[in-house]
Amino acid sequence: FYVAKEAVGNAIKGEHEIVAELTGRDLVGRTYRGAFDELPAAEGVIHRVIEWNDVSADEGTGIVHIAPGCGKDDFALSKVNDLAIIAPITESGVYVDGFDWLTGQNAHDVAKDIESNLKDKGLPYRAEMYTHRYPVCWRCGTDLLFRLVDEWFIAMDELRPKLMDATRTTTWYPSFGMERELDWLANMQDWMISKKRYWGLALPIFDCEECGNFEVIGSEVELKERAVSGWEAFEGHTPHRPYVDEIKIACSSCGSHVSRIPDVGNPWLDAGIVALSTLNYRHDKDYWNEWYPADLITESFPGQFRNWFYALIAESTALTGEAPFRNVFTYALMRDEKGAEMHKSKGNAIWLDDAADDIGVDTMRWLFATVNPSANLGFGYNVTDEVRRRFILPLWNSYSFFVTYARIDGWQRPATASPVGERPLLDRWIISRANELVTTVRDGLERYDVAIAARAIEHFVVEELSNWYIRRNRRRFWKPESDADKSAAYETLYDALVLVSQLLAPILPYLSEELYQNLVRSIDPDAPMSVHLTDYPVADESLTDRQLSKDMAAVLAVVRLGRSARAEANIKVRQPLPAILVHTSDPAGAESVVRLKEQILDELNVKDVRALADLGDVVSHEVQPNLPVLGPKYGKALGGIRAALMRANASDVAALVEAGSIVTLTVQDGSTVELLPAEVLVNLRKREGYAAAQSADATVVLDTTLTPELIQEGVARDVVRAIQDARKQLELNIEDTIDVRYHTSERAVVNAIQTHREYVSREVLANSLEPSQDVADTAGYARLKVGTAELEVSITKAG
Template sequence: VSEGYKEITHLSVYVRFPLEGRDRESLLVWTTTPWTLTANVAAAVHPDLTYVRVRQNDEVLILAEEAARHALRGPYEVLQYLKGSDLIGLQYRGPYDHLPVNAQVEHRVIPWEAVDPSEGTGIVHIAPGCGREDYQLSKEHALAVIAPLTEDGYYVDGFDWLTGQHVHTVADPIARDLETRGLLYRREPYTHRYPTCWRCGTELVFRLVDEWFIAVDPWREKVMEAARQVRWIPEFGLERELDWLRNMDDWMISKKRYWGLALPIWQCAECGWFDVIGSEQELRERAIAGWEEFEGHTPHRPWIDAVKIRCERCGAVASRIPDVGNPWLDAGIVPFSTLRYRHDRDFWQEWFPVDFITESFPGQFRNWFYSLLAQSTVLTGQAPMKTCLGFALLRDEKGEEMHKSKGNAIWFDEAAERAGVDVMRWLYLKHNPAQNLNFGWRLLDEVRRTFLLPLWNSYAFFANYARLDGFVPSQHDVPLEERTLLDRWILARLQQVIMTVRDRIQDYDSMNAARTLQEFVVDDLSSWYIRRNRRRFWKTESDRDKAAAYLTLYEVLVTLAKLLAPFIPFTTELMYQNLVRRVDPQAPESVHLTDYPEADPAKADLQLIQDMNWLLRAVELGRAARNKAGVKVRQPLARAVVAVREPAARRALERLLDQFMDELNVKTVEFAERPEDYLTYRVKPNLPVLGPRLGAKLPAFQRVLTELEQNQLARRLRAGNHVVLVVDGEELEFGPDDFLVEALDRPGFAAFEDRDLLVAVDLEITPELRLEGLARDFVRGVQEARKNAGFEIDDTIVVVYRASGDMAAAVERFADYIAHETLAVELRPGDPEREDGHLEEMKVGRERFVVALRRVGRLAEARR
């Protein structure tokens, strides 16, 4: 409801309303909209507030006691204290009584408990033709109503010199006019939140017009009960809808527009009688003119306006009112107008109520959601939908509203062309719908980088190597039990993902469905399975292990294309066409015509998934230990030590030991019983936090701390637990932020621990290990040079290098390994600068080397 409000500075005025029958005594009134003074009919006071009569110079002013200090200027004398109720009924002369429109208006003081003395004077001027609350007061107190403005914001006839003036231009002239006539006490600028047009930013004003309403009270409770039948996503949607229903006024259903839903209300201009027509058949029967002109057209203007009926009160001709329906009235009958409710009730009942609707919720609780509920409740006694998903607003990258005038709007066509619609869809679908979504190029690039590219690269990896090997899935069959543990694990994880995604989609939870898919693609498939299996695809010989790798990755990618099809339809269609239709023309023509995947229980190996989870945790700890010591993963180490308390964890790591050793790049693994043999802790007080809190008790606290077993305490704190310690006879509770925990590695090792698992690496690097590490650095350098040279992944090359010292020794020692990893058919020392081909100089630590690469063939030739 607050959309379009801005901080705006207006001219505010303090104005005297002279009291009838009292000499030089006035009510002091304040307003931020001087234009409304022309339509003033009353002044409101809070009946329970204390007011004062004050003498200032030669006049007496009345205002709230609390307001006197900030409203008055200069010294004053309090003559009398009185309650607001004592002022009710006093009559005064309005500031514009001399205008023709005010000729018959009697101005008086009325009670209003909403009066606030913290701003202004505690006396509010009331103009029912210029404000919602004012108009409501006019109905309660039988006040006159003066509507001063045309629909374009100009003063109507009867306002003397103001007639024809625009409302946005009269504040200063009105203030000068009041000053000339001795009614202006003072003026000052005032900044407040004020409504503006959401589209163009123009300031809005309130204007009284005649509209048509539907009374809400007769069916308010029934609509609230219908709202409770709906499942609201997010859950707070129900309370927001109920809050609107509890507090909404009668429903305004008309609009002063030409096109729209023609309200079926015919009114007699002679006597005011009106009737609501219930159907075209009824209108045909009651029409006395215009039916032929209307027949054959939709019930819209101008055709419907030609039809006339007879006034049942006075017999005159009644015409349709010129108003059209509020657009939300039209939108609310969708469950009936689109489902043949009037013409085929059986068909309508097949589809009603609908399973699901969705719209942006900030405004729809009072618009579409309400209109749907209200009209359906009246017609059927129930809600028209089973589930309502509301989502928040789209903002720019800074969280600000998008507007063309602000220059921060991004048009759909521009975003679709520049970022791609699948990127946009993924951004929307993985976002929490209860929160506003910031939209911009940086966020779209992040979506592409963090999900679409890993997915596409995984697909491209398979496609490139399958093309090189001429792999056709139907020509191979490797039973699941003969495949590697990694193959069986990724297929087991895929079954988990299928079950989760299906469950989340059926629950209208696109966010967690999308996040599950992204986690699988990025963490499980791209970063683990494909990376750990690259060599199975690289090798030139074709065997059952390579076929198993192809079959496994093919199944994963095809299943992903189907799972992701509702989310990113264009990317998955391209994947499906290349993966499936290219090798099987008889397959369904599109991924969107295939069945949605169902989990295969035979592949859902939960034990293997649990074992791999232990491995992944151990690998993460081992990498953290290496990183802590500043030893890169390419540098082999002699051993790692794993301390684990869970027997199941040890069995898992022993089962997957080769993966652990290869991933962590260690030669051996030892299991230990005592993690404290490799990592101990020292716990210290966080003095900036505890000093002010403990004061004189700090020394006693430090003594208690030194007596505690440090490793146990540290592990409790690192797990986020609080501890209770007795300090000077008093039990005190402390949290993790009250301590500083220092980890102490065993000399010669680097270790990292997470709850019940510790991994330590032996930091001793022998000469042989150092050479192997340099050889791996050399491989990385050649691979970078291949990429920079623009070689294809299957190009075979000749490498001529110049190196010295340990690097030369490393290349010579591990020449076969280097040649295999870089697809080098020849690797020899020489003078790279004299060679044809791509030349690069590289540095690793203190070692420098130069390589020249020349393309000589394709791996496919070697495979043939």
């Protein structure tokens, strides 16, 4: 036996003797007897030892027998070394004639028989099982067999530089697409364009068996001119099998009658010609030039860089000298909610019809529009429920809010819009933000970045229109007076909703149409019949107030921090507080807060807003090393780092961390250590009576001191909340006014109602609000909780 020296330990078992040692080069060129030389197919085949860098001694003997007719690498090696090539199986995997007892048997079924045959001939030393990477059918998992066949190729080396230059003239989304395509083009081999199939593009290649000459027919006209037989059977049919196979042409070299090769084209050859097989390329070039190249193509990117994208670029560049498209939008794959591939056999596939019925197509479209297209999409009912909750419902609730109160008040959009400059601040702000939104959305869509556009719309609708503009203006819609201020609120909200319906139209065609029909067409029959027939919005720069937008953004940031501080201190928003103190890293942010302090006062239910110059007056920072992160990184040196961090100014370190900057420390030996923001933990330590929250740009501190007056006002707000809940339980209309009688044994609740009687009555639309000893068992009776106290009320609809 010959065995690689490094393989002896694995290959040879038991006692053995090494007779001699040779170098591999000593064996190269020697001939040997094959294991199946007795088969007719092996007659005359000479087996030679050759060298191959890919042979490893990690498994087996370190010596490999290759089969050039059964593997790509083996075949390539045989061409270099001029080895005999035997193709043993048919398309069905059955051994061909010349293989004696193997002939007629399927290659999948004879492994044990081959092993027995080798043992009968005394050839094996021993047999063992080992793991081997092998291709399988992607659909059913059946092992595949390599088979050597003749195919047709296009030589690509000459085209390669042109294809790469053409690719560089295009724009790819995401941008890494160009890099992947160029990588494929730089490393591609010749393009195999034929397939052993029946259905498909009939390759117009006529290969003469007599003299070896082959010709490619370029058109149906040329085919008719060259045909010597079979045209009658073909005429009237498309150039596909079986009709085109009837035609024979005369060989231009020897005159023999030649049939078309039986192969059909690679499907990507067919798909890649789309830019030249449509729009009258062959018959009306002027018309074709109006549409070429295409502005956009789109396809899921796995596999397409070497398939469709490649085929399009290759064929169009070869024939026109340029790429057939200007922009490519690519995206990853859809998976289930756990990230697994969807398959019917796994039971995790969701069929489109079911999803359309149960989820809604617009909800699905919004999910697709807002995700990162370069990452696989997890799809399922939970994910889409979250999309509906996160955006669809807030949008519909905003629309419903407008419609409900506009109907109650009988509001009609005035023929002449009220001057924007004369409207209240919040109106001017949302109009400004709406115009900034138009700019952002148009820019995203024009760059084929739907995610940027969709996320901007979602932020505007949810955070700015619903959670801020409508929330801050509810009393303007609720008040009984139909004055200019109320009309301006309606007009502003109406215009914002119509604008959103137009911006959404390309992404959510059905929901946007529903909004448009109800908001616009229902009151203006002369308006375009569909939102999809309106002009897409264009920003009006004259209505954009960037300073106001910046100011309100600072206010919203402070409000978010204020809510977070309340939550941390477990103080509900209904409880008024004395003050909020605001510290910003940017002086302009502090100025914004001062300019719009009234918005903060009301929203956070505080009595004062003050700038805080020195955080040290009310809070301090505590910094600590992030041990789970730093421990494995620094080991024993962690103690010195911890000590250096404790010596550093905690506020300065906190500022660096919040800004996302590196923290540089000097340890005891004088060397420096740089810590990433994630490697340092920062905690706020508040003085007694304060609650705080911070971001990278601001710190907000709430004074949580409660006076008796503040406590009483908080109780009054709790009463309002309780009576509003009772209104809902009685299913009263929003506009219904009520009469309220109440009773409670808790004196603090009685005092709160009496002190804030006007406020409570206004909030709950009460014409009367009177104490009573006898409210039980009456119509509209409800027992409510106000803090820990019990409040009994009798609510009746006012006459």
